Amino acid sequence: MRGVLARLVEAAWSREVARHYRDAIALESCGREAVEAFQLAKLNRLVDHFRSFPFYAKLLTGAGDKDKPLDCLGDMSRLPTISKDDITANFAAIASSPYARRRESTSGSTGKNFVFYQSRSRQPAQRASLRRGREWAGVDHFNDRTVLIWGLSPQTSKWAGRRQDLIRLLMGTTLLQGYGLDAERCIAHWHSINRIRPQLIEGYPNYLLTMAKEGARAGIVPHRATSLICSGETLFEEAREEIEDFFHAPLHNRYGSREFSSIAHQCRERGAMHIHPERFIMESDSDGELLITDLDNLATPFIRYRVGDAGRVEFADCACGRSLFNIVEMVGRTHDVIRTPSGTPLPGQFWTTLSRAVEGIEEFQLVQRSPTDLELRVKVTDVYEDGSEAYLRKKVQSVAGAEVTLTVVKVDTIEPTPAGKRRFIINEMEGRNAGR
Numbered sequence: 001m002r003g004v005l006a007r008l009v010e011a012a013w014s015r016e017v018a019r020h021y022r023d024a025i026a027l028e029s030c031g032r033e034a035v036e037a038f039q040l041a042k043l044n045r046l047v048d049h050f051r052s053f054p055f056y057a058k059l060l061t062g063a064g065d066k067d068k069p070l071d072c073l074g075d076m077s078r079l080p081t082i083s084k085d086d087i088t089a090n091f092a093a094i095a096s097s098p099y100a101r102r103r104e105s106t107s108g109s110t111g112k113n114f115v116f117y118q119s120r121s122r123q124p125a126q127r128a129s130l131r132r133g134r135e136w137a138g139v140d141h142f143n144d145r146t147v148l149i150w151g152l153s154p155q156t157s158k159w160a161g162r163r164q165d166l167i168r169l170l171m172g173t174t175l176l177q178g179y180g181l182d183a184e185r186c187i188a189h190w191h192s193i194n195r196i197r198p199q200l201i202e203g204y205p206n207y208l209l210t211m212a213k214e215g216a217r218a219g220i221v222p223h224r225a226t227s228l229i230c231s232g233e234t235l236f237e238e239a240r241e242e243i244e245d246f247f248h249a250p251l252h253n254r255y256g257s258r259e260f261s262s263i264a265h266q267c268r269e270r271g272a273m274h275i276h277p278e279r280f281i282m283e284s285d286s287d288g289e290l291l292i293t294d295l296d297n298l299a300t301p302f303i304r305y306r307v308g309d310a311g312r313v314e315f316a317d318c319a320c321g322r323s324l325f326n327i328v329e330m331v332g333r334t335h336d337v338i339r340t341p342s343g344t345p346l347p348g349q350f351w352t353t354l355s356r357a358v359e360g361i362e363e364f365q366l367v368q369r370s371p372t373d374l375e376l377r378v379k380v381t382d383v384y385e386d387g388s389e390a391y392l393r394k395k396v397q398s399v400a401g402a403e404v405t406l407t408v409v410k411v412d413t414i415e416p417t418p419a420g421k422r423r424f425i426i427n428e429m430e431g432r433n434a435g436r
């Protein structure tokens with residue numbers, strides 16, 4: 001019954017979702033040439049569309065563009081790359097276009113809140129690829145009961161929150177709070193999971209790992225889900241083993257970001273992550289930085305966009321029967337985790353959400369010197385008030401414990417690494433994390 005309801009909700013959402021979904025399936029088995037032809041046609045329409053944005057037309061001209069459609073995907077290198085800074089610098093033009101429907105900001109790992117717009121056309125494409133990615137991992141998107149263990153959502157509007165609650169209810173999805181996950185909360189979550197008996201459990205790797213560690217410590221006998229999916233942080237191999245051992249279920253990695261939602265997903269073979277062929281063209285530049293083109297966002301030109309992660313992209317036949325472009329190596333994700341004296345993990349998401357709660361924080365960086373000594377470096381604008389320090393300290397202490405001291409230091413710039421990456425968390429206690 002719930003599956004039928006969920007399908008009705010999806011159908012009512014838009015016929016566009018069904019169209020994207022059909023494209024996605026067709027492209028999985030038609031070979032590289034057909035995938036590239038499909039992507040090229042969409043790319044040429046996209047570039048043409050953004051030519052009417054003066055700042056993008058100027059970027060094109062600057063890169064030597066001759067105002068002609070591309071003949072093949074190999075010609076993409078003649079298009080300019082675009083960075084977060086380019087988009088921020090031209091934000092007013094993007095925001096004033098009739099395609100700018102939904103304002104969003106990244107909750108990413110860079111320590112800088114980046115604001116951009118989605119067009120109406122992006123949402124159905126996103127829904128279709130989310131469904132398809134889950135299916136690659138063996139999940140029945142409409143019928144499987146799902147438990148999500150995520151942090152606080154950056155979504156602030158009351159109505160948007162209620163709409164999300166309703167969709168989750170119809171989809172048989174339960175959201176468990178991973179924010180401030182400690183032993184006590186883990187056990188409570190395990191009781192919920194054992195009662196709900198979900199087929200799918202999704203969360204950040206570090207939340208799933210904490211659930212495994214605390215579950216083992218407390219002697220919990222876990223309900224066996226069919227499938228686990230993680231995203232949002234680097235998945236380390238040791239963590240994968242420990243999670244799979246305790247949950248007794250296969251863990252599938254997903255690569256996504258706030259700008260694009262699901263970009264690539266592991267299938268049941270759990271090899272390289274398959275890139276959604278109907279939505280994204282991915283390349284890597286000479287330094288190995290991934291460049292992403294979102295073929296469905298008509299509001300912000302994410303064309304050869306420097307996403308800030310490094311990796312390698314390759315077309316390959318997979319044992320699952322699909323022939324697709326894949327991310328074969330993924331390095332450089334920067335969502336490190338700070339642990340408090342009691343062992344509570346405070347992942348990147350926690351600090352991003354915290355920084356957003358205070359007006360005027362433009363960029364931040366966290367340095368952990370000892371379990372109880374944290375320094376938050378902030379680059380601020382004029383609207384920042386010095387009194388905010390007390391609020392930030394109180395928030396951190398409420399999760400990390402009263403013995404933790406947080407010093408807030410105002411800085412003019414936050415220095416990137418020699419490779420140009422922003423260091424979001426510097427953990428001076430763990431050499432492994434330093435410099436990531």
Ligand SMILES: [Zn+2]
Nearest residue numbers: 267269318320
């Ligand atoms: Zn596969």
